Amino acid sequence: MVENRPWLNLISHVVLLLGVAVVVFPLWVTVVSSTHRGIDLMSAPIPMWFGDQFLANYTRMLTAGMDSVAGQPLGLMLFNSLVMALTIALGKIAISLTAAFAICYFRFPLRMTCFWIIFITLMLPVEVRILPTYEVVANVLTPLRKLLGLFGYEADEVVLLGMTIDLNLSMLDSYTGLTLPLIASATATFLFRQFFLTVPDELTEAARIDGAGPMKFFRDILLPLSRTNIAALFVILFIYGWNQYLWPLLITTKPEYVTIVMGIQRMVNVADTEPQWHLVMTATVLAMLPPVIIVVAMQRLFVKGLVETEK
Amino acid sequence: MNKRVTFKSQWLPYALLAPQLAITLVFFIWPASQALYQSVLRQDAFGLRTEFVGLENFAALLADPLYLESFHVTIAFSVGVAAVSMSASLLLAVMADRVIKGATAYKTLLIWPYAVAPAVAGVLWFFMFNPTIGINAWILRTLFGYDWNHTLDGGDAMILVVVAAAWKQVSYNFLFFLAGLQAIPRSLIEAAAIDGASPTKRFWTIVFPLLSPTTFFLLVVNVVYAFFDTFGIIHATTSGGPANSTTTLVYKVYADGFVGLDLGGSAAQSVILMAIVVALTVVQFRYIERRVEY
Numbered sequence: 019m020v021e022n023r024p025w026l027n028l029i030s031h032v033v034l035l036l037g038v039a040v041v042v043f044p045l046w047v048t049v050v051s052s053t054h055r056g057i058d059l060m061s062a063p064i065p066m067w068f069g070d071q072f073l074a075n076y077t078r079m080l081t082a083g084m085d086s087v088a089g090q091p092l093g094l095m096l097f098n099s100l101v102m103a104l105t106i107a108l109g110k111i112a113i114s115l116t117a118a119f120a121i122c123y124f125r126f127p128l129r130m131t132c133f134w135i136i137f138i139t140l141m142l143p144v145e146v147r148i149l150p151t152y153e154v155v156a157n158v159l160t161p162l163r164k165l166l167g168l169f170g171y172e173a174d175e176v177v178l179l180g181m182t183i184d185l186n187l188s189m190l191d192s193y194t195g196l197t198l199p200l201i202a203s204a205t206a207t208f209l210f211r212q213f214f215l216t217v218p219d220e221l222t223e224a225a226r227i228d229g230a231g232p233m234k235f236f237r238d239i240l241l242p243l244s245r246t247n248i249a250a251l252f253v254i255l256f257i258y259g260w261n262q263y264l265w266p267l268l269i270t271t272k273p274e275y276v277t278i279v280m281g282i283q284r285m286v287n288v289a290d291t292e293p294q295w296h297l298v299m300t301a302t303v304l305a306m307l308p309p310v311i312i313v314v315a316m317q318r319l320f321v322k323g324l325v326e327t328e329k
Numbered sequence: 330m331n332k333r334v335t336f337k338s339q340w341l342p343y344a345l346l347a348p349q350l351a352i353t354l355v356f357f358i359w360p361a362s363q364a365l366y367q368s369v370l371r372q373d374a375f376g377l378r379t380e381f382v383g384l385e386n387f388a389a390l391l392a393d394p395l396y397l398e399s400f401h402v403t404i405a406f407s408v409g410v411a412a413v414s415m416s417a418s419l420l421l422a423v424m425a426d427r428v429i430k431g432a433t434a435y436k437t438l439l440i441w442p443y444a445v446a447p448a449v450a451g452v453l454w455f456f457m458f459n460p461t462i463g464i465n466a467w468i469l470r471t472l473f474g475y476d477w478n479h480t481l482d483g484g485d486a487m488i489l490v491v492v493a494a495a496w497k498q499v500s501y502n503f504l505f506f507l508a509g510l511q512a513i514p515r516s517l518i519e520a521a522a523i524d525g526a527s528p529t530k531r532f533w534t535i536v537f538p539l540l541s542p543t544t545f546f547l548l549v550v551n552v553v554y555a556f557f558d559t560f561g562i563i564h565a566t567t568s569g570g571p572a573n574s575t576t577t578l579v580y581k582v583y584a585d586g587f588v589g590l591d592l593g594g595s596a597a598q599s600v601i602l603m604a605i606v607v608a609l610t611v612v613q614f615r616y617i618e619r620r621v622e623y
Contacts, residue, residue, distance in 0.1 A: 021522055030424040031431075037421045038438045041499065044453040045441075047464060051456070062467040113348040120345035123336050132346050139357045141610050145557045145579045146602035149586040149595050150360035150367070161359045199356040202349055215332070222334040232336040261446035263561035268587065279446045283565040286452055295456060302449055309444035314437055321504060324443075 045306075052076075052299040059295045075300045084285055084297055092304055095278040098196075099260055100308070102277060105197040106259035107252050114206035115244070119236055121207075122214040123222070140204040144265055152268050155195050158187045191272045200265060205327050206251055213247050214240065250323035253316050257309045278305040361603065367596035386597035395573060396581065396598075403577040406491060407555035414495035415502050415547060422506035423532065436507070443500040447493075448561030454493040455566040458485075479567065483574025486567045490575050493566070494559045502547050509543035510536065549613050556605065578602060 047066075051059060054069035083091040120126075121133055144151060154160055166176070175184050189195030217240065225235045266277045276284070282305055285298045313320050371382045390396050425435050442450065457465045458479060466477040479485040513536060521531045560579050563569060569576035569584060576584070582602065586595030 023528070026528060027428065030427045033424045034421060034428065034435050037417070037424075038435060041439055041442060041496065044457060044496070047457055048453055059462055062462050062464070062470075064462050064464060064467075066464075113352070116345040117349040120342040122332055124338065124342035125335050126342045129342075132350060135353055135358065136349060139353050141603065141606045142357050142361050143557050143606065145560060146582070146606060147357075147360045147364050147599050148583055149592070149599070150363035151356060152587070153363070154356060154360055158355065161355060198352065202352040202357060207349065219332065219334040222332070226334070226336075232338060232341060235336070257444050261444075261449075261561075263446060263448045263564070264583070267564075279448050279561070282452055283448055283561075286455065286565065287568075292461075295459075295462070298452070299456065302452060305449050306445050309446075310441050313441055313444040317437065317440070320440075320443075324501070324504060325508070 048299045048302050048306075051296060052303050054296050056294050056296045060292075071296065075296055076304075079297055079300045079304070084294065090273045090276055090281070092278065092281070092301055094274065095276055095281045096304060096308075098275060099277040099279065099305075101193055102196050102262060102266070103256045103259035103308075105193070106200050106262075107255035109197065109201040110203040110206050110255050111248055111251060113201060114203050115210055115241075115248075117207050118210035118214055119240065122211055123232065123235075136202070136204050136207050138204075139202055144200075148264070148268065151199065155189045155199060155269050158189055190269050191275055193275075195269050196266055196275065196277075197259075200259070200262070203255075206255070209247065209251060209326055210244065213244060217243060246319070246322070247326070249316075250319045250326060252323075253312055253320045254323040254327055256312060260309045364596045364599040364603070367592055368600045370596075371593045382593070386593045387601075390594060390597050390601070395576075398573060399576045399578055399581045402487075402573070402575060403556065405487065406494075406559075406575070406577055407552050409487070409491035410494045410498065410555040410559075411548060411551040413491060414498040415544070415551060417495070418499045418502035419506050419544075421499070422503050422510055423536075425503075425507055426510040436503075439503050440500040442497050445497060446561060447497060447559055448565040450497045451490070451493045451562035451564075451566040454489060454496065458489050479571075481571055483571055486571060486575050490559070490562055490567060493562050494555060497562075498551060498554055502551070505543055505547055506540070509540050513539050546613075549609060553606075553609055553613075556609075578605075 047064075050066060050068055051064065052075055053072040054065060055071050058065055058069060079092045081091050081093065117132075117136065121129060157163075175182050189198065221239060222235065225239055230238070261279060262277070263279050263283075266275070266280050267283075270276065270280075278301065282298065282301050285301060286293050368386055369381060369383055370379045371385065372379045421435075421439060425432060425439075428435070445453075457463050458477060460466050460478045460480065463477075469475040469477045477485055479489045517535055517539075518531055521535055526534070556577070557579055559577070560583065563575055563577060563580050564583070567575045569580050578598070579602065582595055582598045585591045585598065589595075
């Protein structure tokens, strides 16, 4: 602080408190509404203080669920979201680490081509190529079939070395389909590449003199050094995976693969009737809880991750 | 930049790159090339015949008043989100930069919305603005006599999605503005204070100009966010309505391609969106080169 101005300090606190109030108010309304009976939320103004239905609402949603999502309990949806978030976060980190390692620590033909192919994905978010991506997931072998088609071979299966290989492989309605197509990551690859470039060459030389091969160097020296970067990235990617919406909406139709974020949309958009708001708000609280806890508990890693992924 | 010391192996680098490249080629490059390819084709209603039509799909799209309207909607939406969330977070960051007591508590209370899914953020505000029971709609009705109804009024619907999107983005902008403010040398501000400049004058003549790299960076990030990351907010609340008043470009690609199954038109829309992403990415990267000089 440059000079002492008590009035200005007071104004600062008032503005900040107002800002916090606006930001937190939706959370307050949600949590309060999730502790009431449905009938209490039928007419305005809705209650602004807690009711006594906390246990009833949460137990009901976690074990039984709602009809509009085919009676799927939220426990299962939370599990699906967790699988999605963890697989995407860990998968992205794993394949980006190895890709960055290859690009930094080896000289090989087509090195820059590989780099640019990964770079391009930055400019191709799912949102801009919805339909063709859906077609690929519906049959992952489409590119192969089109290639064979160029040589005049069009069939549903191919016989290779006496084995018949089916040329249809659908990833719709599966955990693989939910996660695998989202695992490629230019951002993570760049982040690790930037970091590897700051690792001193002397470490590599020393490792080589001691007789360590590339994989041993990667495992015993690079990975331990990257620990904080990995943790920071994990926080960001976990939130990214948990909050996916368009992707599960496209490729899942069966109720057992519904994620919690998608499930809430189905609870709200019910035909011809008002949603059961007390239960929707219960689901909303449960959907927000895991990522919010991670951000608040790992605040420093979160901030580090945010700043670094934007470089 | 290259490493001076490297390892030698004929096959290992390819094996290490294989998973990333395979996923990229199958799920990114291939669909994108298909979008490019289909954007110059037209398929008949039964998917039996396709013919090459050149740029006809694009011409049809640019002559379509609905598509042009979704352009206007997207621009209005992005400007709204960027203006609301950036001005609010700049104000909060300037205040948080001043206070000493409780700075960490304020920060924690302001950054958590980042973790909320866009669709969930949409539902929260949808509930608060619900015309019959929503608390905000009730306040507007009883205190200001305004009859809020986003299911009938396009303006109300737009405000709803802008507020939800901006609310979620405040945390991100706040963190970057705060970091930007803390990077400004104290000596500059102290010198100005000794010369008798008031806090307001110091802000507009020193702090704000020095903050311009951060502001510009955030502007690009906010526009990208409003364009591509807000599908969930719109789909979960207004579904593009009423009367297309909240149909953004990304929502329209989804609605025309996935729901309406218009292959060529949707592919042409995808190609236009790709061009927008490329342009935004180029702006972002050129700017980052400039930021190094600061």
